[in-house]
Amino acid sequence: MSKKVLVLPGDGIGPEIVEQAVRVLDAVNSSFDLGIEHESALVGGSAYDETGSPLPETTLTKAKAADAILLGAVGGPKWDGLDMSVRPEKGLLGLRSNLELFANLRPAILYPQLAEASSLKPEIVAGLDILIVRELTGGIYFGQPRGIRTLENGEREGFNTYVYNESEIRRIARSAFEAARQRNKRVCSIDKSNVLEVTVLWKEIMEEVSKEYPDVELSHMLVDNAAMQLVRAPKQFDVMVTGNMFGDILSDAAAMLTGSIGMLPSASLNAEGRGMYEPCHGSAPDIAGKGVANPLATILSVAMMLRYSLDAKDAADAIEAAVSKVLDQGLRTADIASQGSETVSTSQMGDAVLAAL
Amino acid sequence: MSKKVLVLPGDGIGPEIVEQAVRVLDAVNSSFDLGIEHESALVGGSAYDETGSPLPETTLTKAKAADAILLGAVGGPKWDGLDMSVRPEKGLLGLRSNLELFANLRPAILYPQLAEASSLKPEIVAGLDILIVRELTGGIYFGQPRGIRTLENGEREGFNTYVYNESEIRRIARSAFEAARQRNKRVCSIDKSNVLEVTVLWKEIMEEVSKEYPDVELSHMLVDNAAMQLVRAPKQFDVMVTGNMFGDILSDAAAMLTGSIGMLPSASLNAEGRGMYEPCHGSAPDIAGKGVANPLATILSVAMMLRYSLDAKDAADAIEAAVSKVLDQGLRTADIASQGSETVSTSQMGDAVLAAL
Ligand SMILES: CC(C)[C@H](C(=O)O)[C@@H](O)C(=O)O
Numbered sequence: 001m002s003k004k005v006l007v008l009p010g011d012g013i014g015p016e017i018v019e020q021a022v023r024v025l026d027a028v029n030s031s032f033d034l035g036i037e038h039e040s041a042l043v044g045g046s047a048y049d050e051t052g053s054p055l056p057e058t059t060l061t062k063a064k065a066a067d068a069i070l071l072g073a074v075g076g077p078k079w080d081g082l083d084m085s086v087r088p089e090k091g092l093l094g095l096r097s098n099l100e101l102f103a104n105l106r107p108a109i110l111y112p113q114l115a116e117a118s119s120l121k122p123e124i125v126a127g128l129d130i131l132i133v134r135e136l137t138g139g140i141y142f143g144q145p146r147g148i149r150t151l152e153n154g155e156r157e158g159f160n161t162y163v164y165n166e167s168e169i170r171r172i173a174r175s176a177f178e179a180a181r182q183r184n185k186r187v188c189s190i191d192k193s194n195v196l197e198v199t200v201l202w203k204e205i206m207e208e209v210s211k212e213y214p215d216v217e218l219s220h221m222l223v224d225n226a227a228m229q230l231v232r233a234p235k236q237f238d239v240m241v242t243g244n245m246f247g248d249i250l251s252d253a254a255a256m257l258t259g260s261i262g263m264l265p266s267a268s269l270n271a272e273g274r275g276m277y278e279p280c281h282g283s284a285p286d287i288a289g290k291g292v293a294n295p296l297a298t299i300l301s302v303a304m305m306l307r308y309s310l311d312a313k314d315a316a317d318a319i320e321a322a323v324s325k326v327l328d329q330g331l332r333t334a335d336i337a338s339q340g341s342e343t344v345s346t347s348q349m350g351d352a353v354l355a356a357l
Numbered sequence: 358m359s360k361k362v363l364v365l366p367g368d369g370i371g372p373e374i375v376e377q378a379v380r381v382l383d384a385v386n387s388s389f390d391l392g393i394e395h396e397s398a399l400v401g402g403s404a405y406d407e408t409g410s411p412l413p414e415t416t417l418t419k420a421k422a423a424d425a426i427l428l429g430a431v432g433g434p435k436w437d438g439l440d441m442s443v444r445p446e447k448g449l450l451g452l453r454s455n456l457e458l459f460a461n462l463r464p465a466i467l468y469p470q471l472a473e474a475s476s477l478k479p480e481i482v483a484g485l486d487i488l489i490v491r492e493l494t495g496g497i498y499f500g501q502p503r504g505i506r507t508l509e510n511g512e513r514e515g516f517n518t519y520v521y522n523e524s525e526i527r528r529i530a531r532s533a534f535e536a537a538r539q540r541n542k543r544v545c546s547i548d549k550s551n552v553l554e555v556t557v558l559w560k561e562i563m564e565e566v567s568k569e570y571p572d573v574e575l576s577h578m579l580v581d582n583a584a585m586q587l588v589r590a591p592k593q594f595d596v597m598v599t600g601n602m603f604g605d606i607l608s609d610a611a612a613m614l615t616g617s618i619g620m621l622p623s624a625s626l627n628a629e630g631r632g633m634y635e636p637c638h639g640s641a642p643d644i645a646g647k648g649v650a651n652p653l654a655t656i657l658s659v660a661m662m663l664r665y666s667l668d669a670k671d672a673a674d675a676i677e678a679a680v681s682k683v684l685d686q687g688l689r690t691a692d693i694a695s696q697g698s699e700t701v702s703t704s705q706m707g708d709a710v711l712a713a714l
Pocket residue numbers: 074075089092093248551552581
């Protein structure tokens with residue numbers, strides 16, 4: 001039975017990095033005889049430019065029919081002036097919410113070959129391996145009411161709503177506990193329960209769900225302290241679970257600790273395990289089109305996709321081994337190169353991974 | 358004319374560190390003949406234990422009458438089970454909001470004597486000197502409606518409101534631009550304007566106010582990117598300005614970059630420049646009562662108070678010089694000591710500063 005993958009290159013460096021990732025996908029598809037078919041569609045700013053919408057109906061239809069989605073990145077200054085309803089980011093948020101991809105898994109791993117690239121001291125980050133589980137379809141990103149209104153005195157006021165109900169918290173809690181079971185069996189839930197009522201409920205439901213997982217240890221930390229602890233001693237964490245907004249901030253900080261944000265894939269899963277896979281980094285408009293972007297996070301996103309959504313563990317292993325091999329060989333794109341050392345281009349990195357497969 | 362200072366020791370290590378800071382205040386008060394009178398009052402968990410309220414009416418009345426307030430810290434696990442309306446934090450939030458202390462200035466400075474204490478590599482943090490200007494009386498901390506309600510299906514839902522109006526944004530913008538004028542004339546405003554409407558208004562008003570400060574350069578950064586950039590290259594920033602919640606997270610991360618969060622004071626000012634001064638760190642209940650806490654952040658908060666609210670610049674300079682001297686002498690409390698080296702107690706550190714004055 002054939003499997004369908006929808007490829008969404010998006011904006012900025014998206015198309016360049018996705019091109020290399022698709023070459024890798026094609027290679028394992030034939031060598032492991034996976035029967036994967038893929039097609040592309042528009043999303044983000046490039047979709048807006050072409051169709052007037054950052055998430056055209058045809059893209060959404062294809063996304064719903066796909067077994068998995070591979071996304072590059074969306075957004076860029078070109079579209080910054082647009083109304084929020086048609087900005088590139090709206091395409092991404094629309095996919096997340098329409099496909100109910102509520103569980104965003106963001107690993108922050110230090111690649112031993114790249115230890116030097118971190119801005120943290122080696123003893124602080126050596127061996128770092130954290131997983132951030134971020135709720136992705138609720139919270140302040142989607143809360144109603146929202147907008148900008150004019151007050152009686154003629155002044156404007158902007159407002160957004162941070163909201164979570166029990167079911168939303170319960171399902172992301174389970175995702176975190178399940179993930180922790182495959183790892184070091186520790187979940188740290190991040191909240192601001194000394195100030196925000198919504199996170200009081202969050203904390204309470206985390207406690208409730210933890211009873212279903214007696215083998216996993218649950219702890220709680222305030223978000224401001226979590227931001228500090230990530231800098232001070234990140235290895236204290238195994239799985240961190242948090243809401244959409246805090247997760248956005250903390251996962252980026254955690255990824256950057258490793259010095260290899262150009263290396264980190266992510267998965268956004270729904271209740272059936274179908275998912276969208278994308279690099280943790282953004283569309284990097286400043287280097288778009290120059291052929292210098294690092295395609296490895298996207299290539300590793302293909303590996304995650306094969307493992308989680310396409311039941312092709314061996315192919316996933318092969319890709320990850322190939323990436324490790326090219327790093328061992330010393331190949332570096334500019335973002336992960338030490339100062340003054342030689343770098344390879346986006347497509348040369350793709351070539352090298354293909355050769356190592 | 359005598360000046361009135363209200364001292365609020367609070368909870369945890371609060372009383373210990375404030376005790377040392379008051380000794381220093383008394384010393385400069387007499388040597389510089391400042392005519393400062395001070396009295397103490399209860400706030401936080403200790404106030405709740407005594408009176409049933411984390412911010413007793415008498416404390417608020419004294420706070421309103423004071424020229425400046427010196428606060429230790431509030432909160433601790435002892436009060437974690439309490440209803441949010443009487444938690445220790447409510448005392449602090451009540452002071453901020455009742456006194457309209459909207460401008461929270463949080464410097465993140467690397468003390469050259471303590472460079473080793475940072476978890477970041479020396480080349481990343483050497484010479485770090487950022488100022489975070491955090492809006493402190495609005496945003497999601499105070500937004501209405503808020504609470505936990507039961508939905509029709511019997512499930513509960515938690516909700517908070519993130520809200521800012523033009524005046525609130527305008528006044529914190531001016532605080533940031535004014536502060537930048539005294540520094541390197543660069544303001545970076547942090548928002549999430551690709552997702553949250555309230556920060557679209559924030560960004561727009563920052564642009565508007567920047568026209569009043571043609572000598573100061575304004576840039577904008579998304580909050581997730583800001584969290585990354587603080588880890589990657591914090592020295593790119595001069596003044597960062599942001600809302601209450603983002604400021605809570607980013608200022609703690611920034612403070613921790615320096616490795617000397619036990620050294621960092623903060624000021625919370627109202628429109629007339631009256632203010633509350635407190636260390637950036639929290640109540641550290643785990644070490645409370647042991648006499649090992651670092652009093653320097655609180656002592657430096659006294660210096661900030663003298664400079665900003667009590668018109669006693671010389672006394673402020675003297676305190677800062679004394680702190681620098683004890684660091685040069687090699688005195689270290691446990692939090693800033695290198696592994697295995699000798700440490701001094703809270704009161705010994707206080708003694709040393711007094712001797713150095
Ligand atoms: C592009 C943006 C809407 C998105 C987010 O805030 O979720 C991005 O920062 C991310 O983390 O995937």
